[in-house]
């Protein structure tokens with residue numbers, strides 16, 4: 121999708137009104153506009169030695185300190201850690217058969233968007249790569265007002281009724297007596313809660329799967345999770361679920377990497393997103409809708425309003441109708457990413473809610489939380505205000521108000537007919553007249569009480585390797601629980617999903633090995649649950665981080681050939697050398713590496729290349745370089761090497777022998793390791809990454 125400057129400019133131009141540039145050669149002033157001559161010394165009653173008490177009279181100093189004292193606002197009570205970017209949403213097919221919403225019917229539009237990704241548990245300064253659900257919150261600045269889809273990268277949720285939200289969040293957040301742990305669900309309280317609420321069982325499987333440790337925000341799905349409604353011009357309602365499927369495919373880290381990156385580069389995902397956008401590699405998602413006509417709502421064994429259930433794609437296919445692209449980074453983090461505020465209750469005409477009990481509670485909560493975080497005028501903040509005309513003569517005043525509304529009246533109706541409401545024909549929002557009957561009570565329908573079928577279906581649908589990761593994830597988490605009640609009960613619970621899984625975890629964490637499945641698993645599977653189904657067509661190396669290891673005496677031709685080809689293919693190539701002052705090739709050229717070995721680790725890269733040359737003697741004595749290869753292999757990364765690098769690589773992975781043909785061009789590929797003799801060009805051919813090939817093996 122080409123960037124439509126008109127659409128992007130709508131929000132960009134809107135923000136421009138409030139944007140200033142520190143590089144604009146403007147003098148420093150106080151907040152009330154007086155130029156400052158000395159910002160470095162507090163006004164003092166100075167004696168001969170220039171010492172003496174500070175004076176309260178110094179408004180310049182007091183303003184500076186006061187502003188600093190109040191720089192922080194309350195962080196989000198959940199999803200505190202996050203990052204965002206601007207982009208556009210475009211339709212390639214109108215959904216006018218099911219909705220009147222302009223954003224979902226007008227194929228000529230490009231709607232500006234802001235998307236904020238987040239983790240749930242950790243505080244604002246926590247690490248990006250922790251095991252957690254990722255938030256996927258989108259604000260669409262449509263011509264009919266803002267539409268927020270406040271989604272996650274996992275299609276289901278822990279609980280069914282929003283009154284349980286404070287409980288589930290308290291259980292996962294750091295424990296109250298010691299505020300431990302940070303950015304982790306591996307603790308007693310979380311797993312205690314999980315056992316106590318069998319409705320979480322399905323979500324449990326998802327968060328213990330690789331979905332909870334994504335490689336990049338750009339490589340995750342987005343789901344609206346809740347059931348919404350779409351209303352067409354005949355007034356007919358369809359229930360709907362929203363899906364965003366990444367063009368780059370769905371990819372994850374391995375757990376060992378995620379743990380290490382947490383320390384090595386806590387901003388890994390944040391930087392990954394910014395770097396890709398800055399380099400012009402705009403991440404894209406296909407936008408799809410799952411639709412159910414109202415009369416079919418009761419046709420399923422699960423309740424379609426239950427957010428702990430997916431609508432299996434085999435039963436309700438996804439209709440892909442649009443595309444979302446992120447193409448612009450923020451100018452300043454605080455006023456944009458930190459102050460952006462989403463509300464599930466922000467919908468536009470043609471879209472409506474459902475009785476999904478989680479959604480109903482969310483509609484209250486988001487609106488409420490913004491008031492304590494940002495104050496009552498949070499919707500007037502530049503990042504939050506709509507791009508379409510907006511005005512309310514009634515909603516005014518309050519802390520932080522900065523819009524000036526002219527006129528003599530602030531109530532409706534008024535003698536001037538000022539600021540009249542709009543009819544439906546004029547675009548006024550009308551609520552779908554859903555029929556209601558029943559008695560007031562607390563509780564949910566019978567179908568909400570079934571908690572295991574879809575947990576089994578998810579697990580059954582995973583590949584062997586994904587299942588192995590689930591078992592390891594449960595084992596890691598429960599191993600961190602030191603209360604036997606917690607880990608014993610949870611391993612028991614797993615016997616309702618899969619007996620082998622329960623046995624493996626029980627053995628690892630010290631539970632009692634279950635002897636029988638507590639619920640029969642009929643082997644039901646569904647489409648779209650294993651992330652291996654979301655591989656892009658043909659492997660892509662665009663934006664993948666590739667390290668080239670160098671020491672004095674490397675083969676310059678091999679280095680440049682590989683670097684050029686990879687860079688042309690859109691990979692981010694980094695040279696890692698024994699020192700950053702420069703390394704010298706066998707043929708005399710000097711290269712200044714991007715990093716030196718102590719500064720970086722293999723975990724921060726997707727692949728590694730080692731050119732041949734005498735530098736291998738240096739690398740073979742360098743512990744970090746050796747570990748780099750072994751660790752890359754353990755993390756299943758692509759490794760390539762030529763000539764002298766071949767035995768060096770073999771030694772580190774110590775696993776297989778490479779057959780070298782006498783011609784010097786034979787290569788062997790195994791486990792993503794490509795080595796060969798000759799030049800880098802023949803290696804590229806076999807590795808399928810030459811200029812004409814489609815991807816990387």
Ligand code: HDE
Pocket residue numbers: 196197198199202236237238254255256257270271272277279281282284285343344345346427460461462478481482485486487489490
């Ligand atoms: Fe949230 N959630 N949530 N949530 N949520 C918040 O709103 C809440 C739920 C999600 O980047 C809060 O502005 C309740 C499901 C995201 O700014 C708060 C329930 C899903 C974000 C809140 C849920 C989400 C939030 C905290 C009912 C996936 C970050 C700060 C059980 C579909 C948005 C804020 C951002 C944030 C309440 C459940 C996603 C307190 C009551 C389900 C992505 O209002």
